[in-house]
Amino acid sequence: xxxxxxxxxxxxxxxxxxxxxxxxxxxxxxxxxxxxxxGQVINYIKRRWPVDTGTSRDRWxxxxxxxxxxxxxxxxxxxxxxxxxxxxxxxxDDQLWLTLTQEAxxxxxxxxxxxxxxxxxxxxxxxxxxxxxxxxxxxxxxLMDLIRNPDLADIFGEVFGG
Numbered sequence: 001x002x003x004x005x006x007x008x009x010x011x012x013x014x015x016x017x018x019x020x021x022x023x024x025x026x027x028x029x030x031x032x033x034x035x036x037x038x039g040q041v042i043n044y045i046k047r048r049w050p051v052d053t054g055t056s057r058d059r060w061x062x063x064x065x066x067x068x069x070x071x072x073x074x075x076x077x078x079x080x081x082x083x084x085x086x087x088x089x090x091x092x093d094d095q096l097w098l099t100l101t102q103e104a105x106x107x108x109x110x111x112x113x114x115x116x117x118x119x120x121x122x123x124x125x126x127x128x129x130x131x132x133x134x135x136x137x138x139x140x141x142x143l144m145d146l147i148r149n150p151d152l153a154d155i156f157g158e159v160f161g162g
Contacts, residue, residue, distance in 0.1 A: 001080060002076060002082060002083075003076065003077050003083050003097040004075070004077075005102070006072050007073045008070075009112075012026075012034070012071055012113060012120075015120050016120055019121060023069035026066055026120075027119075027123050029119050029123070030116055034073070034116060038062040038064060038073050038075075040108055041062065041073075041108055042060050044100075044103075044108070045101060045104050046058075046060055050085055050096075056081065056085055059078055059079045060075070060076075061076055061077075063076070075101050083095070
């Protein structure tokens with residue numbers, strides 16, 4: 001049976017709400033920071049996962065779920081015996097997968113929240129500056145503008161909700 005833990009990123013949701021004034025989706029750059037830390041969490045788990053063949057260790061994955069006002073990371077190991085893996089001397093009832101996933105997130109939680117908050121602040125400053133410069137003009141962003149200037153993707157997503 002596979003194992004799965006979903007971690008809700010409430011601190012990040014709240015920071016977006018506080019700085020933006022309402023809920024919004026994370027921008028691509030904010031999502032990049034979240035993915036980077038999710039990868040570090042997975043690596044932390046893999047480094048501590050007991051290994052006979054390495055099959056279950058290599059199956060650890062993550063997925064980020066982002067909706068307006070709801071942001072989470074799901075950590076999963078789909079290997080059918082992952083829930084029974086334990087350290088030598090332990091028993092299958094020890095639930096190593098649960099202990100390790102929680103421990104790994106706690107190790108990176110503060111840095112994740114700080115780095116994403118810093119990126120959210122950058123996005124919000126850019127939005128405020130842009131609205132100060134041209135408050136009466138609608139933002140006209142075409143596909144080629146997004147390709148040439150990836151920074152506009154943040155503005156595009158903010159204005160058009162996606």
